[in-house]
């Protein structure tokens with residue numbers, strides 16, 4: 612059974628902005644959403660997370676999260692699911708971490724609130740999470756300003772997976788990082804998928820990012836899904852002119868690295 616299922620999801624403010632998104636995410640699967648800025652990728656993710664900005668509503672379609680129709684969830688039920696079933700990391704990790712608390716205490720706080728762990732178990736879990744995101748145990752006592760951008764994104768991923776969610780949404784999570792660090796973070800996400808069965812939704816304007824980690828891709832433009840299918844199909848035999856344009860744009864900086872001749 613799909614762990615996350617969107618059926619013709621529409622998001623509106625005073626007018627409809629996202630015009631119907633449909634996909635199924637299986638446990639351990641990876642769905643990518645690619646498209647230019649403003650195409651509706653983030654709003655789609657926020658709808659799935661139940662955190663649409665003020666004034667926005669899911670105006671059509673349905674979202675099923677771990678078997679629950681989210682339209683019927685109370686805010687208390689939503690809060691319980693967020694973190695422990697579905698979690699997210701966004702661009703600019705520094706703004707999601709508290710500058711005055713150590714990284715260890717911020718990871719521990721999530722594990723404490725969501726898993727109810729106490730002192731010793733909490734410390735063990737925090738160190739295990741740092742190890743899972745390939746950060747040394749020294750980072751436990753460090754503050755956000757002491758870490759590089761790549762390390763901050765790893766720390767944020769550790770907080771996002773602290774309560775053992777089944778789904779992680781990575782929305783432009785590697786965009787601000789240089790290419791090498793970006794590849795390392797994508798490798799980390801792939802590793803977590805392998806080792807924990809975490810299902811991923813990877814959002815990027817960069818087709819190369821999506822090609823590296825995804826099974827299925829949705830190509831969005833101006834709130835519409837213009838094309839959708841297995842990553843090999845989209846990369847090798849795109850039907851839509853806009854997808855071909857995205858591929859051409861990216862060939863200049865190395866999309867071919869991810870294209871394995873079938």
Ligand SMILES: Nc1ncnc2c1ncn2[C@@H]1O[C@H](COP(=O)(O)OP(=O)(O)OP(=O)(O)O)[C@@H](O)[C@H]1O
Nearest residue numbers: 624628646647648649650651652653654655664816
């Ligand atoms: N808080 C907001 N208030 C008003 N309009 C918004 C808000 N958030 C998004 N929008 C509008 O909704 C549309 C879709 O935005 P969304 O953030 O989903 O796009 P995106 O594909 O994720 O783009 P980006 O890559 O720039 O984040 C855009 O046209 C944007 O202007």
